[in-house]
Amino acid sequence: MTPVPVAPTAIAESAPQAIVLSGAWTSRSVATLEAQIAGLAANYKAGMVVSGAAIEALDTTGAWAMQKLLRQLRGGTTAASVENLRPEFARLLQLAGQRMDAQIETPALVVAADSSRLAGIGRSTRDALEHTVALFAFVGECAEAFAGCAAHPTRIRWRPILYNIRTAGFDALPIIGLLSFLLGIVVAYQGSGQLRQYAANIFVADLVGLSMLREFAPLITAIIIAGRSGSSYAAQIGTMAVTEEIDAMRTIGIAPLEMLVLPKIIALLIALPLLTVFADLLGVFGGMLMARTRLDVGYVEFVDRFVKSISITDFLVGIGKAPVFAAIIAMVGCFQGFRTEGGADSVGRQTTRSVVQASFLVIVADALFSIAFSTLDL
Amino acid sequence: MQNQSPANPAVIEISKVTTRFADHVVHSGVDLKVHRAEIFALVGGSGSGKSTLLREMILLQRPDTGSIKVLGVDLNHIADPAALSLRLRWGVMFQHGGLFGSLTVNENVGLPLREHTGLNGAWINEIAAWKIAMTGLEPEVGEKYPVELSGGMLKRASLARALALDPELLFLDEPTAGLDPESADDVDQLILKLREMFGLTIVMITHDLDLLWQVADRVAVLAEGKVQGIGSMAELSQLDNPAVRKFFDGPRGRAAHEQKQNEAQTPAKNSSGIARSAWKQK
Structure with missing residues (x-):
């Protein structure tokens, strides 16, 4: 019953200004893409196309990774969105986006304990x-x-x-x-x-x-x-x-x-x-x-x-x-x-x-x- | 979890399971099926073997005879690698949380991701925070240790950890036991929301009649080692089996039933918020 990926989990550039996402974007497979997402230079211009038609599975971790990718791209140009995504995947991606916006608005509370040596001795x-x-x-x-x-x-x-x-x-x-x-x-x-x-x-x-x-x-x-x-x-x-x-x-x-x-x-x-x-x-x-x-x-x-x-x-x-x-x-x-x-x-x-x-x-x-x-x- | 194979719609198939502890027979031929994307409840008096059955479904215990198939895999003949990959496909929320006391809530939720995905720490923390938020907990709860949490928060945190790897199948052991009516209501809503969002199949053990009436699609009543009745609560309420009647004839059973009927007449109203307050007045 596990989805059998037809295409490998990947981000590929089919043409200049066109990115194709494929495979199963799930918690078990998305780690392989992490470095690629972080390394994607923001050299894409407006009008670029991100195709999600070949995505076969998407879970919350995958959606999170995809949002990260979109935001990485957005850093260079204006809006970036994934096209031809299955409706249920699109909804999950949207949820991830909402969550990421919320997280930016309320940065995580950091309880900073005084970590200096003197404080430690005290x-x-x-x-x-x-x-x-x-x-x-x-x-x-x-x-x-x-x-x-x-x-x-x-x-x-x-x-x-x-x-x-x-x-x-x-x-x-x-x-x-x-x-x-x-x-x-x-x-x-x-x-x-x-x-x-x-x-x-x-x-x-x-x-x-x-x-x-x-x-x-x-x-x-x-x-x-x-x-x-x-x-x-x-x-x-x-x-x-x-x-x-x-x-x-x-x-x-x-x-x-x-x-x-x-x-x-x-x-x-x-x-x-x-x-x-x-x-x-x-x-x-x-x-x-x-x-x-x-x-x-x-x-x-x-x-x-x-x-x-x-x-x-x-x-x-x-x-x-x-x-x-x-x-x-x-x-x-x-x-x-x-x-x-x-x-x-x-x-x-x-x-x-x-x-x-x-x-x-x-x-x-x-x-x-x-x-x-x-x-x-x- | 996205591609459904219509050939095998049963997520869990249990057939002819028997279990005994020394001389005490717990199950003597249990048969049941759980379908994809349904909320299935297992009920029964204490000692009826429902917890044992749950433990057998999640590979913590083996039945003496009979077969259990979960997500199409036969648990009787399962090798270690297959067992591991199966375990990654379900999430379990234990009755008392089962959170690790030495880790914060955030670390607890991130642990399955850390162990099994190879993602970096920053992403894992963000995803864990998302899961925590999904279960309705405040972000600052993530920094707390399990001992600092109230009962309701513990259940939610435990649920967040069960959801960490986006399971296809979720097992809940007494999700509302020990909660105040309001928190129990929230858990009801949460379970429905999760099923709606991710198409999860949910198997739960519960005694909570409101949860049974409002949330469960199908209910199986276990008694004397066998399934005494299976079906929706409305169907079960028509049965004459004494083990099943217990759930309807007591004052609580009747109140929850009436509540459901009243709602059926005024469908516009939000379901269990009202139900639970009637529950409280008794």
């Missing part, structure tokens, strides 16, 4: 400030909701808390275990060369124990959870915001913070320290395995040395960081979710932001902890 500074203030406000609201729930424990929603402990904690055990195990292996492996040089093989227990317990286990756990759970918090709340579920929740009289945010924070406050202990275990185990194969330090020797050199403080320092990381991850994830507005695009953007920001803040917090602990001699 805008991003303003946005960053606004963002920080909003984040603090959100933390404040969470604290308020938390206090409210602490005062009235019946308001705490245990079911979502338990659900979140399972999804963010228990379900993450395999990946956390595997990665910290590998990290333990890597630490012991990297240290083994140096230690062997000084015949200090047994100190691998100190190396693995201190680095895993104090730094690596809490950090790797927090970063994996930021990627795994923080992003899902942002995406879940963001999608709910887009589909007006959050507004619906408010109108029913359920505080979204109590329903969506607090259970996540509480669950992560419980789950992340536990996950960190698990990461400690697997990390040290990985180190032990490496110590035996690379440094000939047996399991018994390793554990013996480990117990002597690692104090309970080292363990507590690592575990103590986990709740802080948990609060950062849960709050940033939920905060970014609530800032979603618009559509699918925005959900993706906020999810990315939640992961980047949570990871960043976790590392900053870790650095601050290091400074604090060294000043406190812990």
